[in-house]
Amino acid sequence: MSNRHRILIIEDEMNICNFVSTILETNEYQVLSAQDGKDGTTMVFSHHPDLVILDLGLPDMDGNDLIEKIRENSDVPIIVLSARTNEWDKVKALDLGANDYITKPFSTNELLARVRAALRNSRHQGVGERMIRKEFQVQDMIISYEKRRISIDGKEVKLTQTEYNIVELLSTHAGRVLTYSEIIKKIWGYSDSGSVKKLQVNMANVRKKFGEKPGEYRYILNELGVGYRMNQEEK
Amino acid sequence: MSNRHRILIIEDEMNICNFVSTILETNEYQVLSAQDGKDGTTMVFSHHPDLVILDLGLPDMDGNDLIEKIRENSDVPIIVLSARTNEWDKVKALDLGANDYITKPFSTNELLARVRAALRNSRHQGVGERMIRKEFQVQDMIISYEKRRISIDGKEVKLTQTEYNIVELLSTHAGRVLTYSEIIKKIWGYSDSGSVKKLQVNMANVRKKFGEKPGEYRYILNELGVGYRMNQEEK
DNA sequence: AAGAATTTGTAAAAGACTTTTACTTTCCGG
DNA sequence: CCGGAAAGTAAAAGTCTTTTACAAATTCTT
Numbered sequence: 259m260s261n262r263h264r265i266l267i268i269e270d271e272m273n274i275c276n277f278v279s280t281i282l283e284t285n286e287y288q289v290l291s292a293q294d295g296k297d298g299t300t301m302v303f304s305h306h307p308d309l310v311i312l313d314l315g316l317p318d319m320d321g322n323d324l325i326e327k328i329r330e331n332s333d334v335p336i337i338v339l340s341a342r343t344n345e346w347d348k349v350k351a352l353d354l355g356a357n358d359y360i361t362k363p364f365s366t367n368e369l370l371a372r373v374r375a376a377l378r379n380s381r382h383q384g385v386g387e388r389m390i391r392k393e394f395q396v397q398d399m400i401i402s403y404e405k406r407r408i409s410i411d412g413k414e415v416k417l418t419q420t421e422y423n424i425v426e427l428l429s430t431h432a433g434r435v436l437t438y439s440e441i442i443k444k445i446w447g448y449s450d451s452g453s454v455k456k457l458q459v460n461m462a463n464v465r466k467k468f469g470e471k472p473g474e475y476r477y478i479l480n481e482l483g484v485g486y487r488m489n490q491e492e493k
Numbered sequence: 494m495s496n497r498h499r500i501l502i503i504e505d506e507m508n509i510c511n512f513v514s515t516i517l518e519t520n521e522y523q524v525l526s527a528q529d530g531k532d533g534t535t536m537v538f539s540h541h542p543d544l545v546i547l548d549l550g551l552p553d554m555d556g557n558d559l560i561e562k563i564r565e566n567s568d569v570p571i572i573v574l575s576a577r578t579n580e581w582d583k584v585k586a587l588d589l590g591a592n593d594y595i596t597k598p599f600s601t602n603e604l605l606a607r608v609r610a611a612l613r614n615s616r617h618q619g620v621g622e623r624m625i626r627k628e629f630q631v632q633d634m635i636i637s638y639e640k641r642r643i644s645i646d647g648k649e650v651k652l653t654q655t656e657y658n659i660v661e662l663l664s665t666h667a668g669r670v671l672t673y674s675e676i677i678k679k680i681w682g683y684s685d686s687g688s689v690k691k692l693q694v695n696m697a698n699v700r701k702k703f704g705e706k707p708g709e710y711r712y713i714l715n716e717l718g719v720g721y722r723m724n725q726e727e728k
Numbered sequence: 729a730a731g732a733a734t735t736t737g738t739a740a741a742a743g744a745c746t747t748t749t750a751c752t753t754t755c756c757g758g
Numbered sequence: 759c760c761g762g763a764a765a766g767t768a769a770a771a772g773t774c775t776t777t778t779a780c781a782a783a784t785t786c787t788t
Contacts, residue, residue, distance in 0.1 A: 343786095345735095418773085418775085421774095452777095455776085455777075456775080456776060459737085459775090459777085461736090465738095466738085472737070480736065578757080580764095653744085653745060687748095688747095689765095690747085693765060693766065693767085694748085696765090696766080697766055697767050697768090698767090700766090700767095707766070707767085715766090717756080717763090717764065718765095
């Protein structure tokens with residue numbers, strides 16, 4: 259099967275690299291790997307993978323510099339692997355152009371879910387002819403982009419313009435986290451850190467209208483210190 | 494001078510036709526004329542004038558049918574001449590695609606102002622490459638389309654989004670009247686007659702912010718029963 | 729594991745904008 | 759000049775946005 263997705267892993271620790279490779283190969287992905295940043299960059303451009311999984315803690319190069327280097331010439335989706343618990347690193351990687359991140363240690367399901375999300379999103383945002391879907395669906399929620407309406411279990415949920423805009427934005431990147439500053443920039447057109455509060459209040463209002471009780475959010479999930487993510491699991 | 498504007502007058506009453514012709518020729522326009530609707534339509538397509546001045550009360554054809562016929566194949570600006578005091582006719586003509594109207598009797602200055610406005614607007618909306626201006630200026634008011642800001646006498650006037658949208662819309666068609674339904678459709682996306690009230694209230698608020706006193710409106714003028722017009726006279 | 733610090737959640741107040749209402753003023757034909 | 763229709767406008771009512779103040783959850787520290 260030659261139309262399998264090609265995934266490049268840039269990771270110096272061999273046991274993690276092997277772990278990831280095994281999972282991906284078992285799931286019909288074609289896997290390439292590089293052990294340092296220099297080789298990794300070269301392979302991105304010589305092998306044009308469909309997805310890059312990148313460890314931020316490489317010995318020879320700073321992970322963020324590597325992302326910038328790749329982004330200068332490629333839109334390939336990048337998932338960042340981060341051992342560090344420090345949120346700031348994740349946020350920076352995402353704002354530099356990474357598409358998602360996974361914190362070590364991670365589960366098989368988590369890895370596969372992220373990979374699927376990254377590949378799906380990149381298909382829908384092909385350069386030039388951006389594929390536009392009419393609807394988004396997760397669990398019992400349906401978003402009609404044409405009507406700008408959202409229904410849960412067939413019953414319409416009445417959102418304000420701002421609320422709808424936020425939910426639509428997250429849904430068009432379902433499965434991947436969007437940083438606070440990304441969201442704020444797209445919703446309000448500028449980005450000051452004070453706006454995070456507005457976003458959180460809107461989030462709370464949306465969740466209440468979605469009929470969700472505190473502690474059991476099914477649609478929009480928070481990533482501490484980073485941002486929000488629209489769930490795409492059917493569960 | 495061959496780049497003079499060519500204006501076609503479709504008018505059955507010879508004294509009006511001659512009156513208009515004389516005024517226009519004196520002002521360096523090239524004038525063509527037709528005495529009935531049939532000839533008029535033919536000439537629109539055979540002589541491709543830059544502007545059509547059309548009497549609504551022709552003997553052989555209903556004026557509105559004539560507008561529709563012209564609009565099927567041409568975007569030439571049309572100024573309607575109407576003896577009738579009935580506003581409904583003007584509104585219908587405008588909604589069918591006429592660009593402006595003049596009520597008989599009219600003054601030389603009024604005719605020339607309308608002609609200039611119609612020709613100017615059509616230049617800025619050339620098919621395909623719509624020419625976009627960065628600023629609009631009339632008297633001491635300046636609208637910056639990039640900044641979405643309006644200043645009068647150098648002092649910024651703070652408008653709400655809706656208010657700004659209305660003023661911008663009128664300014665991009667300065668000198669010509671826009672019907673209530675045209676404005677409402679563009680501002681609120683739908684058109685129900687009840688919205689005229691909302692528009693009027695917004696108008697009142699804008700005018701107050703512009704520092705205009707009742708009865709001396711310099712920027713936005715009302716046309717009874719028809720709509721609003723952004724003034725373009727420097728006076 | 730308990731407590732401190734940070735981050736997120738949320739109710740409610742405050743503020744801004746929109747829409748409706750009710751009334752006044754202006755316009756225009758007779 | 760009068761009367762009806764249309765436009766103007768102040769203010770009330772309603773909705774949405776933003777801020778505030780505090781509660782709850784999460785993570786870090788010890």
